[in-house]
Amino acid sequence: xxxxxxxxxxxxxxxxxxxxxxxxxxxxxxxxxxxxxxxxxxxxxxxxxxxxxxxxxxxxxxxxxxxxxxxxxxxxxxxxxxxxxxxxxxxxxxxxxxxxxxxxxxxxxxxxxxxxxxxxxxxxxxxxxxxxxxxxxxxxxxxxxxxxxxxxxxxxxxxxxxxxxxxxxxxxxxxxxxxxxxxxxxxxxxxxxxxxxxxxxxxxxxxxxxxxxxxxxxxxxxxxxxxxxxxxxxxxxxxxxxxxxxxxxxxxxxxxxxxxxxxxxxxxxxxxxxxxxxxxxxxxxxxxxxxxxxxxxxxxxxxxxxxxxxxxxxxxxxxxxxxxxxxxxxxxxxxxxxxxxxxxxxxxxxxxxxxxxxxxxxxx
Amino acid sequence: xxxxxxxxxxxxxxxxxxxxxxxxxxxxxxxxxxxxxxxxxxxxxxxxxxxxxxxxxxxxxxxxxxxxxxxxxxxxxxxxxxxxxxxxxxxxxxxxxxxxxxxxxxxxxxxxxxxxxxxxxxxxxxxxxxxxxxxxxxxxxxxxxxxxxxxxxxxxxxxxxxxxxxxxxxxxxxxxxxxxxxxxxxxxxxxxxxxxxxxxxxxxxxxxxxxxxxxxxxxxxxxxxxxxxxxxxxxxxxxxxxxxxxxxxxxxxxxxxxxxxxxxxxxxxxxxxxxxxxxxxxxxxxxxxxxxxxxxxxxxxxxxxxxxxxxxxxxxxxxxxxxxxxxxxxxxxxxxxxxxxxxxxxxxxxxxxxxxxxxxxxxxxxxxxxxxxxxxxxxxxxxxxxxxxxxxxxxxxxxxxxx
Numbered sequence: 001x002x003x004x005x006x007x008x009x010x011x012x013x014x015x016x017x018x019x020x021x022x023x024x025x026x027x028x029x030x031x032x033x034x035x036x037x038x039x040x041x042x043x044x045x046x047x048x049x050x051x052x053x054x055x056x057x058x059x060x061x062x063x064x065x066x067x068x069x070x071x072x073x074x075x076x077x078x079x080x081x082x083x084x085x086x087x088x089x090x091x092x093x094x095x096x097x098x099x100x101x102x103x104x105x106x107x108x109x110x111x112x113x114x115x116x117x118x119x120x121x122x123x124x125x126x127x128x129x130x131x132x133x134x135x136x137x138x139x140x141x142x143x144x145x146x147x148x149x150x151x152x153x154x155x156x157x158x159x160x161x162x163x164x165x166x167x168x169x170x171x172x173x174x175x176x177x178x179x180x181x182x183x184x185x186x187x188x189x190x191x192x193x194x195x196x197x198x199x200x201x202x203x204x205x206x207x208x209x210x211x212x213x214x215x216x217x218x219x220x221x222x223x224x225x226x227x228x229x230x231x232x233x234x235x236x237x238x239x240x241x242x243x244x245x246x247x248x249x250x251x252x253x254x255x256x257x258x259x260x261x262x263x264x265x266x267x268x269x270x271x272x273x274x275x276x277x278x279x280x281x282x283x284x285x286x287x288x289x290x291x292x293x294x295x296x297x298x299x300x301x302x303x304x305x306x307x308x309x310x311x312x313x314x315x316x317x318x319x320x321x322x323x324x325x326x327x328x329x330x331x332x333x334x335x336x337x338x339x340x341x342x343x344x345x346x347x348x349x350x351x352x353x354x355x356x357x358x359x360x361x362x363x364x
Numbered sequence: 365x366x367x368x369x370x371x372x373x374x375x376x377x378x379x380x381x382x383x384x385x386x387x388x389x390x391x392x393x394x395x396x397x398x399x400x401x402x403x404x405x406x407x408x409x410x411x412x413x414x415x416x417x418x419x420x421x422x423x424x425x426x427x428x429x430x431x432x433x434x435x436x437x438x439x440x441x442x443x444x445x446x447x448x449x450x451x452x453x454x455x456x457x458x459x460x461x462x463x464x465x466x467x468x469x470x471x472x473x474x475x476x477x478x479x480x481x482x483x484x485x486x487x488x489x490x491x492x493x494x495x496x497x498x499x500x501x502x503x504x505x506x507x508x509x510x511x512x513x514x515x516x517x518x519x520x521x522x523x524x525x526x527x528x529x530x531x532x533x534x535x536x537x538x539x540x541x542x543x544x545x546x547x548x549x550x551x552x553x554x555x556x557x558x559x560x561x562x563x564x565x566x567x568x569x570x571x572x573x574x575x576x577x578x579x580x581x582x583x584x585x586x587x588x589x590x591x592x593x594x595x596x597x598x599x600x601x602x603x604x605x606x607x608x609x610x611x612x613x614x615x616x617x618x619x620x621x622x623x624x625x626x627x628x629x630x631x632x633x634x635x636x637x638x639x640x641x642x643x644x645x646x647x648x649x650x651x652x653x654x655x656x657x658x659x660x661x662x663x664x665x666x667x668x669x670x671x672x673x674x675x676x677x678x679x680x681x682x683x684x685x686x687x688x689x690x691x692x693x694x695x696x697x698x699x700x701x702x703x704x705x706x707x708x709x710x711x712x713x714x715x716x717x718x719x720x721x722x723x724x725x726x727x728x729x730x731x732x733x734x735x736x737x738x739x740x741x742x743x744x745x746x747x748x749x750x751x752x753x754x755x756x757x758x759x760x761x762x763x764x765x766x767x
Binding site for chain 2: 001002003004005006007010070133134135136137138232235258261262269270272273275278279281282283285286287289290291293294296297300301309310311313314315317318321356
């Protein structure tokens with residue numbers, strides 16, 4: 001039965017995340033962006049919510065709730081409303097954990113998933129993007145070749161969140177033309193973490209280039225074992241995560257612009273009293289409110305085990321455009337002030353532009 | 365719980381509605397587009413025999429009651445044909461006003477004969493030659509004279525106005541002012557049954573699209589109706605805290621706007637499917653999952669059309685769902701209407717462009733759908749009026765703070 005109402009449990013999660021975003025993330029996000037760093041203390045706090053462990057079965061040490069893309073989408077939106085860099089940071093362990101949970105062999109699950117349920121925080125990530133303009137996730141330049149009992153990976157990756165700290169990561173590579181995942185542990189020979197990247201936005205999140213030079217991964221570490229994984233489906237989880245984050249960023253920008261437009265006076269009245277401004281705000285709001293249930297529907301399809309490719313892809317495409325327009329219009333509402341770093345809308349714009357690029361950098 | 369599963373009985377009703385649309389609407393859609401003001405009598409009889417196949421079936425939400433079912437069924441009908449769907453006998457928009465603001469006694473009095481006898485229609489008359497969206501400027505007057513109201517004025521753009529007045533049991537809900545000095549608060553709605561002396565059809569409009577639907581100009585000259593034909597509170601309440609007189613728990617628009625949005629969705633989907641069929645025939649595959657910079661222009665256009673359609677559908681379903689939940693949905697209703705009106709206008713216009721000579725030709729229905737869809741960005745409040753409503757609501761501004 002069609003319903004747009006989150007469950008009671010989900011409502012509690014939303015409230016908790018919103019509170020955390022308001023009380024903690026929003027207090028420091030501007031400094032984090034300027035300094036390019038997120039303090040340890042808040043990373044620890046975020047870990048304590050058990051955002052990853054909550055989706056891992058009890059038998060593997062988790063809290064035993066069912067992994068739900070819908071619930072994940074709700075969390076992602078709230079965290080990204082707080083700050084995108086931090087949302088991506090806090091959820092980055094999922095980049096390894098959730099593909100294993102969804103597509104891993106029993107052996108892989110037993111070996112790796114308990115790590116994400118420990119009290120001590122784990123760094124984990126995934127490497128999908130490659131540094132070229134015509135990057136195509138279905139035709140990766142990074143290659144995997146079977147050699148005896150190992151896969152040998154070669155290529156170059158970029159935008160790998162927290163790679164320098166990661167104990168574990170999934171590296172995506174082309175195996176006979178198919179994109180497949182490989183679970184790679186820290187210190188594997190041939191895995192070279194490059195310099196930290198300098199990006200237009202998400203400046204608080206450390207991302208890295210990665211070099212793979214005859215990087216040898218045991219055969220058993222191919223995600224999903226010999227049968228491999230359905231990469232499209234993993235990608236769909238990622239599209240849901242990023243679309244939800246786009247909704248969160250857009251909402252943050254819109255809210256700021258709306259409040260500003262009510263406070264800022266010109267010709268004796270708030271600028272929001274002019275349709276030129278008011279309509280921008282209304283159109284932003286309509287598109288944000290439309291995108292959210294689109295992400296929910298794609299997530300719901302995933303949770304149902306349905307083919308979600310079309311909806312997840314179209315939603316991501318729509319969300320990419322939506323967040324770009326909304327953040328741009330938010331800067332526009334503030335005019336010259338929007339261009340000054342005293343106001344956060346320029347940050348939202350820089351972050352917003354990234355969504356069209358961020359393939360595979362978040363997952364629910 | 366967040367859920368997108370359609371209940372089996374609604375899914376079944378949808379299927380039946382679609383089959384009916386294909387059988388009864390599509391084959392005659394072109395004919396009645398090109399023969400404006402002719403009446404599709406056979407179709408009207410069919411829809412009178414089984415009202416669930418026409419507008420009434422969707423308005424009441426069909427099997428599911430008021431809620432998302434309404435959207436899904438209306439979509440199937442206008443997927444068949446929007447103009448013909450609007451010919452559906454039944455209480456229509458006038459009925460919506462009655463449902464929203466009428467007393468049980470009024471509902472019984474005006475709606476009871478629906479389902480019996482000959483086909484009959486309800487109609488809503490708001491617009492006047494001098495006012496459209498600005499209903500506070502309504503000049504039609506209702507003056508009390510003992511046990512009666514006396515209506516005087518001119519109404520235009522009344523959908524099904526002719527059918528409502530020409531057939532026994534029909535009625536027109538007329539918006540009129542009981543006190544011109546009170547502005548909006550003085551506007552009330554009145555039920556004028558067919559056969560009432562003093563109301564007549566002045567002319568039928570010739571339109572860009574939805575030509576099968578009659579759009580009438582009505583003249584009211586000392587038109588007398590019983591006192592208790594007024595809908596809602598007859599008192600003029602100017603104090604905002606008490607609510608304006610004509611407002612009930614839900615305003616009529618909270619129902620009709622999602623409905624119009626759903627109508628837009630049906631036409632939009634027809635166009636999308638038509639384009640898809642041409643692609644299939646030509647062996648063109650839309651590649652979902654490709655990087656955007658590798659897509660063809662055609663793929664990108666088509667995907668953007670699909671995505672904006674989906675965005676409109678989500679807002680529409682949500683507005684209808686909230687209504688079903690008895691939640692205040694005026695903001696969501698306006699959002700759905702604003703979005704669906706423009707989204708489908710653009711979808712159909714783009715579809716004509718994409719198909720080049722095929723799209724522009726009257727050999728297929730696509731160009732007609734483009735003309736039909738435009739009305740959804742206009743009636744029940746233009747896209748701009750609905751955007752203005754959204755803006756006021758999110759800003760917390762009244763009509764003085766945001767004009």
